[in-house]
Amino acid sequence: MNFIKRGFLSITRKKGKSLILLAVIFILGNLISGAISIQQATGNVETNIKERLGAATTVELDYEALDALSEADWEGFEIQDIGVDLIKQIGELSYVKYYDYSMSTYLGSEAIDSYQGDMEEDYIHHGPSMDYMLKGINYAPVLDFEEQKGKLVDGRVFTQEEVDNGTSVAIISKKLAEKNNLHVGDTFTLANAVYTYDNETGEEELVTSRDVVLEVIGLFESQSIREDAEVDPSRGMFDFMDIEYQNTVYVPNEIVISETEYHWQEYMKADEELAEMMEGEEQSFEYYTPLFVLNSPEDSDAFEEEVIPLLPELYTVVSATDQYDSIAGPVESMANLSKYVLIAAVIATVLIIGLVVLLFLRDRKRELGIYLSLGESRSRVVGQILIEVMVVALIGITLSLFSGNFLAGQISNTMMEADHNTSYEEVMYYSQIQTDVTTADVLDSYEVKLNSSYILVFYGIGLLTILLSTAIPLIYIVRLNPKKILM
Amino acid sequence: MILEAKDLNYYYQDGEERRYILKDTSVSFEKGKFYTILGQSGSGKTTLLSLLSALDSPHSGTVLFNEEDIKKIGYEKFRRNHVGIIFQSYNLIPTFTAVENVLIPMSITENEIPDDAMTVAYNLLDYIGIVKNKADRPVNKLSGGEQQRVAIARALATNVELILADEPTGNLDEEMEQEIINIFKKLAHEHGKCVIVVTHSNEIALQSDQAFLLKKGVLSSHE
Ligand SMILES: Nc1ncnc2c1ncn2[C@@H]1O[C@H](COP(=O)(O)OP(=O)(O)O)[C@@H](O)[C@H]1O
Ligand SMILES: [Mg+2]
Numbered sequence: 001m002n003f004i005k006r007g008f009l010s011i012t013r014k015k016g017k018s019l020i021l022l023a024v025i026f027i028l029g030n031l032i033s034g035a036i037s038i039q040q041a042t043g044n045v046e047t048n049i050k051e052r053l054g055a056a057t058t059v060e061l062d063y064e065a066l067d068a069l070s071e072a073d074w075e076g077f078e079i080q081d082i083g084v085d086l087i088k089q090i091g092e093l094s095y096v097k098y099y100d101y102s103m104s105t106y107l108g109s110e111a112i113d114s115y116q117g118d119m120e121e122d123y124i125h126h127g128p129s130m131d132y133m134l135k136g137i138n139y140a141p142v143l144d145f146e147e148q149k150g151k152l153v154d155g156r157v158f159t160q161e162e163v164d165n166g167t168s169v170a171i172i173s174k175k176l177a178e179k180n181n182l183h184v185g186d187t188f189t190l191a192n193a194v195y196t197y198d199n200e201t202g203e204e205e206l207v208t209s210r211d212v213v214l215e216v217i218g219l220f221e222s223q224s225i226r227e228d229a230e231v232d233p234s235r236g237m238f239d240f241m242d243i244e245y246q247n248t249v250y251v252p253n254e255i256v257i258s259e260t261e262y263h264w265q266e267y268m269k270a271d272e273e274l275a276e277m278m279e280g281e282e283q284s285f286e287y288y289t290p291l292f293v294l295n296s297p298e299d300s301d302a303f304e305e306e307v308i309p310l311l312p313e314l315y316t317v318v319s320a321t322d323q324y325d326s327i328a329g330p331v332e333s334m335a336n337l338s339k340y341v342l343i344a345a346v347i348a349t350v351l352i353i354g355l356v357v358l359l360f361l362r363d364r365k366r367e368l369g370i371y372l373s374l375g376e377s378r379s380r381v382v383g384q385i386l387i388e389v390m391v392v393a394l395i396g397i398t399l400s401l402f403s404g405n406f407l408a409g410q411i412s413n414t415m416m417e418a419d420h421n422t423s424y425e426e427v428m429y430y431s432q433i434q435t436d437v438t439t440a441d442v443l444d445s446y447e448v449k450l451n452s453s454y455i456l457v458f459y460g461i462g463l464l465t466i467l468l469s470t471a472i473p474l475i476y477i478v479r480l481n482p483k484k485i486l487m
Numbered sequence: 488m489i490l491e492a493k494d495l496n497y498y499y500q501d502g503e504e505r506r507y508i509l510k511d512t513s514v515s516f517e518k519g520k521f522y523t524i525l526g527q528s529g530s531g532k533t534t535l536l537s538l539l540s541a542l543d544s545p546h547s548g549t550v551l552f553n554e555e556d557i558k559k560i561g562y563e564k565f566r567r568n569h570v571g572i573i574f575q576s577y578n579l580i581p582t583f584t585a586v587e588n589v590l591i592p593m594s595i596t597e598n599e600i601p602d603d604a605m606t607v608a609y610n611l612l613d614y615i616g617i618v619k620n621k622a623d624r625p626v627n628k629l630s631g632g633e634q635q636r637v638a639i640a641r642a643l644a645t646n647v648e649l650i651l652a653d654e655p656t657g658n659l660d661e662e663m664e665q666e667i668i669n670i671f672k673k674l675a676h677e678h679g680k681c682v683i684v685v686t687h688s689n690e691i692a693l694q695s696d697q698a699f700l701l702k703k704g705v706l707s708s709h710e
Contacts, residue, residue, distance in 0.1 A: 009583070375567025
């Protein structure tokens with residue numbers, strides 16, 4: 001009949017009290033396990049979604065800050081460009097996996113037809129078309145391919161030599177190639193056409209045009225085609241983005257620079273007013289939007305911290321993961337709610353279990369005094385009570401492990417759906433690093449799971465909480481005076 | 488001398504004043520004898536017993552067990568290994584059966600316990616007058632006399648030489664009282680225990696080998 005055996009016997013002999021304790025622990029355990037389940041699920045969503053959003057970052061003008069500038073601020077203010085040197089300096093930071101800085105321009109073509117997706121049938125052509133986005137490349141293996149935006153399916157990527165020399169080679173989409181019966185090794189012609197725009201008539205007039213002849217060295221396919229797109233309300237936007245991507249022509253950056261320069265100079269020739277205005281000004285055709293791909297999405301904060309001081313005024317760092325905050329509203333509010341529920345539940349548990357155990361111990365004052373009078377050490381008496389409480393707690397917590405997790409899954413899904421439907425507008429904007437991940441995706445990836453890390457965390461927090469709540473009544477045992485109780 | 492009290496002082500603070508319950512009390516006890524300590528209610532009998540059984544400590548003075556200060560042995564250890572205490576209100580644990588109550592001190596003591604503690608416990612209960620089917624009952628399903636027998640068996644379970652009892656028959660009728668007293672006599676005379684019983688009953692005192700009278704904090708031999 002040592003203290004361990006006494007503990008177990010007490011649990012089974014005093015069924016009523018054990019059941020009351022079990023019920024209290026079970027109810028409070030559900031709150032704790034539910035809150036932990038949701039915490040874990042929201043945490044997983046954040047990692048998953050940020051993983052999907054990718055580790056791309058860029059440096060852009062801070063449009064919000066620009067908007068906030070007053071007229072006085074604008075006086076004499078000049079926006080500086082991000083130079084190649086600065087881009088290279090940032091690119092050398094340890095967080096950066098690889099980077100590119102490129103220009104792009106739009107060209108038309110008489111010789112080939114652009115890809116128009118499903119809209120092909122009713123597509124009506126207005127005015128001069130500029131369907132092809134010429135995207136300049138400095139990073140020869142092509143960053144978009146490394147980042148799985150696209151995938152090379154035929155031919156090859158650029159060589160460093162082609163990039164350095166601005167060789168007239170291109171990688172185009174397979175869809176564009178199929179439409180125009182182009183293959184690797186073929187050449188095709190785009191037109192760099194310069195128009196003037198008449199403010200009065202609204203007429204556009206072709207001034208001049210030059211051919212850009214490119215050799216196809218590779219074909220790519222888009223990797224981000226959405227299978228489930230029909231039900232998506234923002235489908236139109238994705239179509240637009242897809243068509244734009246299918247008509248993208250990757251070329252060495254030097255080609256984009258020279259075509260932009262040509263276009264600009266011809267345009268100035270045609271527009272005397274503008275030419276006069278620009279007279280004497282240093283002209284740069286190199287305006288870059290750099291793209292830095294970090295080693296991991298988790299590096300974005302540290303990266304941002306290091307880069308901000310290097311940037312000229314009014315520039316900011318934009319990360320793909322920034323988008324998370326705008327699409328994860330329902331999950332974030334659920335994460336917050338569950339955090340408060342968890343804290344409240346732990347505090348309530350400590351108080352309630354502490355009180356229940358204390359009441360039960362007062363009932364057993366005489367029994368505890370007897371153990372002491374028989375020479376049992378106080379630590380073993382404490383041990384017996386701990387065994388009694390913890391065994392019941394283990395059962396209660398194990399039961400609530402499953403039920404709390406299940407309930408959390410049900411309740412949080414319902415709540416987030418309601419939240420999503422009522423209060424969050426999807427903010428869509430188009431930028432270089434924009435991905436097509438939406439709030440719906442966030443909700444899809446939200447899943448309350450019964451995995452080992454949840455089980456571990458819950459047992460840890462649950463049992464520690466109960467232990468803490470038993471600590472208070474145990475002080476009562478330590479202070480018991482057997483003579484007063486028994487004699 | 489198995490147990491010896493030397494110059495025990497015990498008092499309650501009453502404002503500025505000390506109200507002495509025991510004043511320079513000295514007494515000694517031998518093995519194989521049945522002692523009684525007689526005294527009126529409130530005379531300090533329980534106080535003395537609590538000091539002899541290490542449930543409380545005196546303000547001054549010492550209690551020696553086999554010439555050794557029980558403070559040096561350690562109160563907890565002394566209770567665990569050297570003394571069996573019997574209370575007026577039995578103080579059994581109602582969650583457990585009679586035999587389980589007897590088994591509890593066996594798991595606490597450091598004294599040698601024969602391998603089959605269960606058999607020892609049943610035999611002990613049987614010897615004291617609790618048959619097997621009663622031994623397996625929860626103690627609150629036993630009569631007062633039976634409960635006190637279980638308490639005596641519990642005191643004997645650790646095979647100690649010293650049995651201290653505080654008005655053990657106070658809640659029992661006369662017939663039952665005599666049976667319990669007979670057990671104490673047997674324990675002293677046949678088993679060589681030192682049995683000290685606190686009582687306010689003259690009849691019991693008359694049956695003891697030696698009786699002391701506690702009066703106004705002073706202990707004297709009672710004829
Ligand atoms: N906590 C206390 N405070 C003050 N006086 C006490 C306290 N406990 C007991 N006493 C007094 O001590 C005296 C001795 O008590 P006790 O040893 O229980 O006597 P007995 O067992 O002989 O009836 C009594 O007069 C009682 O009133
Ligand atoms: Mg008394």
